Amino acid sequence: MGNAKKAGGAGLRGQVAGQTALCTVGKQGTGLTYRGYDVDDLATNASFYEVAHLIIHGHLPNQNELDAYKKKINGLRALPEAVKKTLELIPADAHPMDVMRTGTSMLGNLETETDFDQQRDKADRLVATLPGMICYWYQFVTNGKRIDTASDIDGVGAHFLEMLHGKAPSDLHARVMDVSLILYAEHEFNASTFTGRVVASTLSDIHSCVTASIGALRGHLHGGANEAAMAMLAKWSTPEEATAAIDEMLKNKTLIMGFGHAVYTEFDPRNAIIKKWSQQLAEEYGDDTLYRVSCAVEQKMWDEKKLFPNADFFHASAYHFMGIPTELFTPIFVMSRVTGWTAHVFEQRENNRIIRPNADYTGPEARKVEPIENR
Ligand SMILES: CC(=O)SCCNC(=O)CCNC(=O)[C@H](O)C(C)(C)COP(=O)(O)OP(=O)(O)OC[C@H]1O[C@@H](n2cnc3c(N)ncnc32)[C@H](O)[C@@H]1OP(=O)(O)O
Numbered sequence: 001m002g003n004a005k006k007a008g009g010a011g012l013r014g015q016v017a018g019q020t021a022l023c024t025v026g027k028q029g030t031g032l033t034y035r036g037y038d039v040d041d042l043a044t045n046a047s048f049y050e051v052a053h054l055i056i057h058g059h060l061p062n063q064n065e066l067d068a069y070k071k072k073i074n075g076l077r078a079l080p081e082a083v084k085k086t087l088e089l090i091p092a093d094a095h096p097m098d099v100m101r102t103g104t105s106m107l108g109n110l111e112t113e114t115d116f117d118q119q120r121d122k123a124d125r126l127v128a129t130l131p132g133m134i135c136y137w138y139q140f141v142t143n144g145k146r147i148d149t150a151s152d153i154d155g156v157g158a159h160f161l162e163m164l165h166g167k168a169p170s171d172l173h174a175r176v177m178d179v180s181l182i183l184y185a186e187h188e189f190n191a192s193t194f195t196g197r198v199v200a201s202t203l204s205d206i207h208s209c210v211t212a213s214i215g216a217l218r219g220h221l222h223g224g225a226n227e228a229a230m231a232m233l234a235k236w237s238t239p240e241e242a243t244a245a246i247d248e249m250l251k252n253k254t255l256i257m258g259f260g261h262a263v264y265t266e267f268d269p270r271n272a273i274i275k276k277w278s279q280q281l282a283e284e285y286g287d288d289t290l291y292r293v294s295c296a297v298e299q300k301m302w303d304e305k306k307l308f309p310n311a312d313f314f315h316a317s318a319y320h321f322m323g324i325p326t327e328l329f330t331p332i333f334v335m336s337r338v339t340g341w342t343a344h345v346f347e348q349r350e351n352n353r354i355i356r357p358n359a360d361y362t363g364p365e366a367r368k369v370e371p372i373e374n375r
C-alpha cells in the first residue's frame with residue numbers, strides 16, 4: 001500500500017478522457033447534474049425509479065411511463081434458480097461486494113447479452129435483481145433462510161430494506177433509501193465508471209462491464225469508503241474522543257475515510273443532502289451520538305486540513321440508523337450506480353474507439369538476454 005500513490009502516478013487527474021452527455025461533476029467548482037438536472041432537485045422532487053429512467057432511458061418519465069417502468073422493474077425482481085444456487089455456494093465470510101460481482105457474472109451466463117439492442121433491458125434487469133442478490137445471500141448465510149426476492153413493494157430501496165429486515169420499511173426509511181440511491185446514481189468518469197467504459201470499448205458484453213465496475217468500486221478509496229468510514233466512526237463514543245483520534249491519525253498521515261475528492265474542490269453537493277437525512281434518522285433512532293461524532297469529525301477535518309466530507313461520510317451514519325449492517329453499505333452503492341455504469345456503456349458504444357492510452361517507459365535500457373549460466 002505504501003507505494004500505491006507513487007505507482008499510480010498522477011492518476012490522470014484533471015485530464016479529459018472522453019465526452020459524456022450524462023453528468024457534470026464540479027462544474028464551476030461545485031455542482032452535480034444528471035442530464036442537466038441538479039441532483040438536489042432530483043433528490044427533492046423525484047424517485048429513484050424516475051432517476052433510473054432518466055439515466056438509462058434518457059428522459060424523466062411522464063406518469064404513464066413511470067407506471068410502466070415501475071411495473072417492469074418490480075416484475076423483474078425474482079432471481080433465476082441458478083443464481084440462487086450460486087449465491088448459496090459463496091462462503092459466509094465473503095465480502096458482500098464479491099457476492100455482487102459473482103451474482104452479476106452468473107446472471108450474465110444465464111441471460112447473456114447477445115445483441116447490443118438488448119442493452120437497456122439488461123440494465124433494467126440488473127436494477128431489479130441486484131438488491132435481491134445481496135439480500136438472498138445475506139439471509140441465507142446469516143439466518144439460513146431462502147428468501148423470495150419477488151415483491152411488488154414500491155421502491156428499489158424499500159425492496160432492499162424489506163428483504164433485509166423481513167418487513168416493509170417505514171415511510172422515512174423508504175424515502176432516505178430512495179434519496180441515497182439518487183445521490184449515488186451517476187458521477188461522470190469516476191474510477192468504476194471509467195473501468196466499465198474501458199471494458200465496453202473492447203465491444204465486450206454489459207455484464208462484463210458491470211462486473212469490472214463492481215471490482216473497481218469495492219476499494220476503500222472509492223465506494224468502499226462508506227463502509228470504512230463506519231468502521232472508523234464505530235470506534236468512538238464521544239465527539240471529544242473522535243476529535244483527539246483524528247488529530248493523531250492526521251499526525252500519522254492516515255487517510256480519513258469519507259473525506260476529500262478527486263474533482264470537487266469546495267464541497268461534495270451530495271453531502272449536505274444525506275447529512276440532513278442522517279440528522280433526521282438520528283432523532284428517530286433516539287440516540288444521536290453517532291451523528292454528533294460524525295459532525296465533530298467533519299469540523300475537525302475542515303479546521304485541520306480544509307477537507308470536506310464526500311458522499312460516503314454521512315451515508316455511514318444514515319445507513320447505520322436504518323439498521324443496515326456495515327458490510328452491506330457498498331453493495332447499496334452498486335444497486336444505484338449500475339444505472340450510471342450501464343448508461344456509460346451505451347454512450348461508449350454509440351461512438352466507440354478502443355480505449356488504449358500510452359505509458360511513459362521507466363524501465364531498463366534495451367538489453368540482450370544473457371545465457372542462463374551467466375545471470
Ligand atoms: C464516492 C466516492 O468514491 S468519493 C471518494 C471516497 N474515498 C474516500 O473517502 C477515501 C479517502 N479519500 C481519499 O483517499 C482521497 O481524498 C481521494 C481518493 C478521494 C481523492 O484522492 P486525490 O485526488 O489523490 O486527493 P488529493 O490530491 O486532493 O489530496 C491532496 C492532499 O490531501 C490529502 N488527503 C486527501 N484526502 C484525504 C483524507 N481523506 N484524509 C487525509 N488526507 C487526505 C492527500 O493525502 C494529499 O496530501 P499530500 O499533498 O500531503 O500528499
Ligand SMILES: O=C([O-])CC(=O)C(=O)O
Nearest residue numbers: 187189190191262263311
Ligand atoms: O467521482 C469520483 O471520483 C468518486 C465519486 O464521488 C463517485 O463516484 O461518486
